[in-house]
Amino acid sequence: MKTILRPAITLFLLLSVLTGMVYPLAVTVIAQIFFPSAANGSLLEKDGKVVGSALIGQNFSGSQYFWGRPSATAPYPNNGVASGGSNMGPLNPALAEAVKARINALREADPANAQPVPIDLVTSSASGLDPEISPAAAEYQIKRVAKARNLNYEQLHQLVIKHTDSRLFGFLGEARVNVLALNLDLDAELK
Amino acid sequence: MSRKTFTLFDPELVKPAIVESFKKLSPHIQWRNPVMFVVYVGSILTTILWLQSMRGQGEAPSGFILGIAVWLWFTVIFANFAEALAEGRSKAQAASLRGLKKETWAKKLHEPTSKASWHSVPAIDLRKGDVVIVDAGEFIPADGDVIEGVASVDESAITGESAPVIRESGGDFSAVTGGTRVLSDWIVMRVSANPGETFVDRMIAMVENAKRQKTPNEIALTILLVALTIVFLGVTVTLLPYSLFSVSVSGNGTAVNMTTLIALLVCLIPTTIAGLLSAIGVAGMSRMMQANVIATSGRAVEAAGDVDVLLLDKTGTITLGNRQAAAFIPAKGVTEATLADAAQLSSLADETPEGRSIVVLAKQKFNIRERDIQGLGAVFVHFSAHTRMSGVDLEDRQIRKGAADSIRKHVESLGGAFPKQLDQVVDDVARRGSTPLLVSDGITVLGVVELKDIVKGGIKERFAELRRMGIKTIMVTGDNRLTAAAIAAEAGVDDFLAEATPEAKLALIRQHQSEGRLVAMTGDGTNDAPALAQADVAVAMNSGTQAAKEAGNMVDLDSNPTKLIEIVETGKQMLMTRGSLTTFSIANDVAKYFAIIPAAFVSTYPQLSALNVMHLASPASAILSAVIFNALIIIFLIPLALKGVPYRPLGAAILLRRNLAIYGLGGVIVPFIGIKFIDMILSVARVV
């Protein structure tokens, strides 16, 4: 046992320092030198003030903004320090109820729109912080936002297209629209 | 030498086996097979549940519980029956082996000298210390030592040497072996072992009485089967809480009952292989006995299946025990016909196979008819250990035949000369793998008769088979390299060991073993004992010496060295049968799940009836059908367990593919058909 004790403890400590301190510090130094924005949260600024992160979704419920993915974080949606999904199973009646409520909210905000609702707009995201919606979900909301802002459909449509990221290399991920960036642009350009 | 053979379900064996299968219900016997013990406990539990239901407190209809209980008992009994049947056959065979012992007679001397009078006694009545006289042409009745006389003895069946050996009193060559034959002269010998107490006798007694030891692979397999049983025990035991929970969240139906859980457990655990496992082992030993081979342990039989290298003695195994005349090669100035004529004359009264073959060859080649020696006034000179020649004296002619050295000595003693040219011929003949036999007339050496080793018919194909099985064959012979190479090529063995000494043989075995191969060999001489002890599978000939038999782990009563091949096949069959039935057993579980799971939980989740792909009539009949199938399959597979999965000498890959298709895929499909069929019968009969 003595032959095991010393190597075990010293090796444990030395390798811990290497992997638990030297390594993360080295990565931090490299990150802060080469990718400072990304390493610090990809923050978005408006008028010199930080208004959010390009990667972290915010909650929108006003008609004049595009809404993002529903968020199941507690106690309020898009809580940055309580990431997570609803974890409701497909058969859970609460899921159907929640979806029904979200559909109703959308319909209330835009009674003229009777189209089926794109599924991502009424289902909560995995992280609760999903910054993006599908182009279909953005398209679904254009008329409502246009009406609220007294803009024409085409202007908004172009803006949405501008903010649409297509699938990388044609097969990685999905086409998507960053909601916060779109809404910031909306405020900035199309007042 | 008639032996009783038994059909598979011979009534003579079946009746006692049935009785025995009930006797085996005693717990301390059941305990030995952990998997079947689980079934046994299940049977008891369901029986108790049935009794409880008879008092109106049943967890399920009492008819259903009774059905399950009865068939669980059948499962246990069927497995007992398989074992009992195998044991019965084995015992019957051992008993018939006892009756097989050769009935030979011996001339027992009243005094230990050749001058004394003798009387005839059966060989088995001889006792250690008895003194007998054996004359030319007679079998030596028992192992012993020569105390008087000198004789040539044919030990070809034992030593593999086709040439007769000289046995004489005193010195190294005094031991004689039972079963060998005196060719010329006579000996007086003292018996050294009681015939009734030979090694083989003890072996038979052991097979009859002793409890079978599990073989290494059987132990390993049992561990696996027990592990599977434990897992499935976990699966079924935990199903009760799962079921209770499901009932509480769905608010439907009732929790699964004990009877169903026990039925599921028994269906899932590998009862098929566990029930037949010991029968397979017993049957393997018994198949060996049927081939007149007695194995000291199942371990040896099993090891035979793993053999990579086979050492085979040339004589008697690869070649016929005796050589045959193949050609007459005359000396310069002598015609072939003259040589043939002289050779034929010298052999007319020679009853040895070689002698007879000379007569036959002379007739074939020159149409020389058999002549009546007596009529010619000829005097036949028998082979004697002193001259080492045989021949005929006819008027003034003195015709002799014998080995080159003997004839050289003979003609030179008469003042003649041995022709130089014949030395070359003698060498050539030896190089061809044959033995030169010289013929002289007076002082003239007439020429050489080529005695050829005859490779056994079909042996080449056997070796090719072995090669396909991945077994390397090595011929062992005392012949020189040239002769050995020629015969090896003709017989198609992979390699040979020429001028083999016991030391060389032992070294060869060790070398192969160090390279990670398993070596099998046959042997009989005392000098084989070290090699036999070293070999992984060692088959001693029954005609061999005591030492050889003790050193080996199997004894071939027929003393047929080719049998090694059959032994290898039997060993393989035994493993294959176990492996195949294990695969079959596990594969069966798929169908049983489809039968029982929907049946067990359909009251809680009616949607699960979608899994009832066999459309079984009712939950009760589904469960009962699965249990009945599980029991009956044991009975159906008894013949397979006893006969063994047929072995064909194919490569490992083909064999595996074939067995996987039959027992793996078949194991998945068969129970679907079987369970559906039983379910149909049950519902037609309205049993449940």
Place this chain on the structure above:
Amino acid sequence: MTNHAWILLGVYFLTLLLLSKPLGLYIAQVMEGRLKYGGVIENTLYRFCGIKKDEEMGWLNFTLALLFFNLLGVIAVYLLQRLQISLPLNPQRFANVSPDSSFNTAISFVTNTNWQGYSGESTMSYLTQMLGLAVQNFFSAATGIVVVIALIRGFVRHTASTIGNVWVDLTRVTLYILLPLSLVFSVFLVSQGVIQNFVANKDIQTLEVTKYDNPKLDASGQPIKDAKGNPVTEPAMTQTQTLPMGPVASQEAIKMLGTNGGGFFNANSAHPYENPTPLTNFFQMLSIFLIPGALCITFGRMVGDPRQGWTIYAAMSLLFLAFAIGAMTFEQQGNPLLASLGTDQSVTAMQAGGNMEGKETRFGIADSGLFATITTLASCGAVNAMHDSFTPLGGMIPLASMQLGEVVFGGVGSGLYGMLVFAILAVFIAGLMIGRTPEYLGKKIESFEMKMTSIAILVTPLLVLIGTAIAVMTEAGRAGIANPGAHGFSEILYALTSVANNNGSAFAGLSANTPFYNVLLAIGMWFGRFGVIVPVLAIAGALAAKKRISVTSGTMSTHGPLFVTLLIGEVILVGLLNYVPALALGPVVEHLVLWTGH
């Protein structure tokens, strides 16, 4: 499955295939001590630690040393959590973690399970994350690789009494394999948006005010419930969003490469700061299978017959492809109950469609389904979508993936040694079927090996089944269930399956951060890990001591399609058969209910 899903699967698999060989050969080079550089650091370490690098150990000493090393890990992680308020690098001033949760997490990270009963961003200080959790990400991964290398040595050596020096192996794996790969990968991750800093969380003002119902808490911090048991709430509003910060990228890299899976954040790889783009997602998936795939090649190389490694690789690949196709297909089918409400779940150029509950927009169905399959086949457990919200069959794929025993690529090292145990079993049964004492790579498989193999194969299903039974039978167990009906059973089954197989993913609705679950699951993790490692090392020792048997045409070949088929059959029959009844009462019944109506 959609076209781009097929392409994704194809490109993923081909990339993996391309990377496996060079990395596999490199690992062999490292573990056989053939590496030319690095000697100075290595030797200095050994000198400090008093390690004699040429002194090898028998299997028992090897095992004891490894167990002790892992035990030190448990103590370290436990203490870091229990003392974090008094330690530096805790800008959020997180309190010390409760004893039961600390215990659970310590076991969890040491066993490479990385089950998370806690929520990272609101529980663990940066120091705990990097010096406790991330260090164990390295060590537990190294442990797995060290064990499989020892097992391979068992096959390679003959009549040997030792299987290597555990200290040297641990050092080499960490220095030359895990650290360099992690360094490269973490820098790549940062470049894509994964954060890496030591600053405190940032509060920002959002564009809109968020109104919500805030649950009322009583004096002790527990939510107040009304007569019906529903929480009492009061209206509240906020315009602040707190952005989490921390050294994420460095931990993220080893979390994936070491098939650990314990996320810096609660949402794990679904969190945009952990996995911001489809590209990071692709490389995260790749990094999970990277080392397990390469180890197959290492195996082939070390035993001197590359075909042996490729055979294992092929068996794993086929199972993987089948499961991945299943998951992607089932998730794309969507949820019929939501379709009837007036939603559009179809696939179009504009949206991914399918079952989007619990999935991120950037990943959609294909990338989520594939990720779920990979993370559960490998004992990684990182998630980029919430498995709890998967369709019943879509959720059964991750469940069954784990139930196979984490042998399809599996955890680093553990996947291969698990698969080799199955190979031993396959060889045993097949060897009998061709009439020879079974042998694998020239080593006879006899009763001792079968005993150890049986234990290794037996221990996990028993832990899962019995653990699940205990949980559904007890009030404490049932209390954690989030979803009604059969899905509640699936949640518990998933949790036990996940911990006993050292995966760590969850049907996360289950509230498992309770003393009951923390203890039950910790037991599952510990025995699920070391209940396999110890017999595997015993097999390694026994094999090393054996003679090597020569190969003849009668020897069953353990490479080629036939053996691949056999291995797959064995894994499915022996691995999955135990779970059929449980699956029938969980996902299968859910599926039937969902699609055939109530």
